[in-house]
Amino acid sequence: MIWTLFKKECRMLWKSLIFWLYILAVALFFFSQMGTITFEPKPQPEQEGSYGMKLSDKPEDQIQGALGNLAESYFHNSFTTAPIGFNKHVNLNDSEKQKVETILEEMTGLPIEDLQKDFDAWEEEQKVEMPDGSSVIKAGNYTLKPKGGLTYETFLKEMKEVCKILGPGSDFTAEAIKNSAVVEMTYEDALEEYHNLLEKDGLTGGYARLFCDYMGIILAILPVFVAVTREIRDKRAQMKELIYTRKASSFTILFSRYAALCFSMFVPVLLLTCHPLMECVSFGKGIDVDLHMSAFVVYSLGWLLPTILVVTALGMFFTELTGTAAGVLVQAAWWFLSLFSGEETMHGGQYGMNLIPRHNTEMNYAGFHDQFSQLLLNRIFYVVLALALVTGAAMIFEARRKGKWGNGKISRIRKRVRPASSATAGAR
Amino acid sequence: MLFAAAPLLAGVRNLSVGETARLLDFYVVLPGMLLLIPVFLPEQDKAIRDLIRARYTSMGSIYLVRIFLNVAVMAALTGVFLLGLERGGCDFPFGNYFMASLAGMVFLGGFGAAAFALSDNPVIGYMASLGYYLFSFGAGAKYLGNWYLFSLVSGSYKEKVYLAVTGVALLAAAIVIRVQKTR
Numbered sequence: 001m002i003w004t005l006f007k008k009e010c011r012m013l014w015k016s017l018i019f020w021l022y023i024l025a026v027a028l029f030f031f032s033q034m035g036t037i038t039f040e041p042k043p044q045p046e047q048e049g050s051y052g053m054k055l056s057d058k059p060e061d062q063i064q065g066a067l068g069n070l071a072e073s074y075f076h077n078s079f080t081t082a083p084i085g086f087n088k089h090v091n092l093n094d095s096e097k098q099k100v101e102t103i104l105e106e107m108t109g110l111p112i113e114d115l116q117k118d119f120d121a122w123e124e125e126q127k128v129e130m131p132d133g134s135s136v137i138k139a140g141n142y143t144l145k146p147k148g149g150l151t152y153e154t155f156l157k158e159m160k161e162v163c164k165i166l167g168p169g170s171d172f173t174a175e176a177i178k179n180s181a182v183v184e185m186t187y188e189d190a191l192e193e194y195h196n197l198l199e200k201d202g203l204t205g206g207y208a209r210l211f212c213d214y215m216g217i218i219l220a221i222l223p224v225f226v227a228v229t230r231e232i233r234d235k236r237a238q239m240k241e242l243i244y245t246r247k248a249s250s251f252t253i254l255f256s257r258y259a260a261l262c263f264s265m266f267v268p269v270l271l272l273t274c275h276p277l278m279e280c281v282s283f284g285k286g287i288d289v290d291l292h293m294s295a296f297v298v299y300s301l302g303w304l305l306p307t308i309l310v311v312t313a314l315g316m317f318f319t320e321l322t323g324t325a326a327g328v329l330v331q332a333a334w335w336f337l338s339l340f341s342g343e344e345t346m347h348g349g350q351y352g353m354n355l356i357p358r359h360n361t362e363m364n365y366a367g368f369h370d371q372f373s374q375l376l377l378n379r380i381f382y383v384v385l386a387l388a389l390v391t392g393a394a395m396i397f398e399a400r401r402k403g404k405w406g407n408g409k410i411s412r413i414r415k416r417v418r419p420a421s422s423a424t425a426g427a428r
Numbered sequence: 429m430l431f432a433a434a435p436l437l438a439g440v441r442n443l444s445v446g447e448t449a450r451l452l453d454f455y456v457v458l459p460g461m462l463l464l465i466p467v468f469l470p471e472q473d474k475a476i477r478d479l480i481r482a483r484y485t486s487m488g489s490i491y492l493v494r495i496f497l498n499v500a501v502m503a504a505l506t507g508v509f510l511l512g513l514e515r516g517g518c519d520f521p522f523g524n525y526f527m528a529s530l531a532g533m534v535f536l537g538g539f540g541a542a543a544f545a546l547s548d549n550p551v552i553g554y555m556a557s558l559g560y561y562l563f564s565f566g567a568g569a570k571y572l573g574n575w576y577l578f579s580l581v582s583g584s585y586k587e588k589v590y591l592a593v594t595g596v597a598l599l600a601a602a603i604v605i606r607v608q609k610t611r
Contacts, residue, residue: 017547017549017552018549018551018552018555021552021555025555025559028563029562029563032563217562218562221558221562222555225551225552225554225555228551229549229551229552232551325550325551325554328551328554328555329462332458332554332558336458339565340454
């Protein structure tokens, strides 16, 4: 039963306009974002220009960067946070300012007046005189040395206090602090990344991560349209009554529909991976590398499929619940928030519980490896959530079938607004 | 509701010109889409459509009135929001930014409404608008040129004019297509 339904659903889906629009959008997005890969050559010892930047994982760098940032914000009396990726200025009242002052003094072992003098002096240094007499302030990172003997743990504890004062999205969360220690990569660093890409990633791994980074963005929103359209279709064709009388259980109906949707939407993604895979193969012929041929498929399954699963499930759930396209709006909001709040973590290795884990580089195998368990947790969570949502949708479907919850309306108290509809249905 | 959520999620006080532009370009443009796309939704049900068509007033003028009303609401809400920003100490050229925001909204709304009219499916309308938003986000100015959505951040108004004119044209086209299709 479930298999026949699955096949029927697939066939219906492959004939629908919105499914092909979905495929078009996915393909368009891929080719405009990732398209043809430019393979970086091996870094040379005396290269001109910089090798790129990296995040220093030395605690000293992080502490200095964060303390400097805190001091600068304190002296300018302007704290910026970005909870959803848009800048928000936070104003502190006097007692909060006092707290920050105390933290600064404790961390550096210096009274605030000394810190003020040091900061003013640094700002003077940053000023550049222009030919017309005006002065411009050079951008730079102010750093403050912590007092001797300050442990990383104490530092993090104090920074947590700062986070409580500033609210979410500040520069002083544990994640953001890591981001503030930006240093230049040395030749050795660059070489290590390059070797990681070839040896540990088998070349394909890195590009598979990049692929998942880009595709994750679009797969976190597009499937909801297909799912909602499919669910609403029954209502428009006024098929609900007919389906309700059939033998199949609600769970069978909805799960076969869900499986058909997710399967049909995932296959095009898999097919798209052939493109970068072939590019990797042809590039790999020229150099000595042991290609991991299955990388693209494995990464897509683990990274992208959960996104498709949960977005489709959400679409189905909200359409069953409200009988309208509200699922689109809910998902659009979630997508928007995930996208913009992920801007700080673009380089990968900081996945958190974001719906769209970012990793916008073929490098940074180290970051991926370190945070793999977090990523795994993230993806498993969304799979579980997806299954819960589909189950919920099936339960709502079943309730409506039994006559509870009115026909297509959440509240039975509302008067039937469209007597014309049932009259037409009756006349068919 | 979306407008009201802004102070909670993003910042609305003491924003610089660039930050305000970013907020308007990326966030504020979305409610416009919400108001304009469902313009044909009530008449989707065939029975209601027949009922309305039997009346003296033409379908086209009904849609036109509805669009005008929605745009008026959009303009009012945007105006109030911008006033709120200004009160909160944000620094930006009011008149220009107001027109710029409306341009973006009208375009996205028109684009979606046209897609709705062509496909007879509101979800495709939303998808088209969000798709355009996404495409602007990713591919950006390179592919879209004068029809790039997020030009305010780089201080350019030229694109906004293109967007506004195209938006109005799209809305008009949407009405015409809809009326023709459902004749």
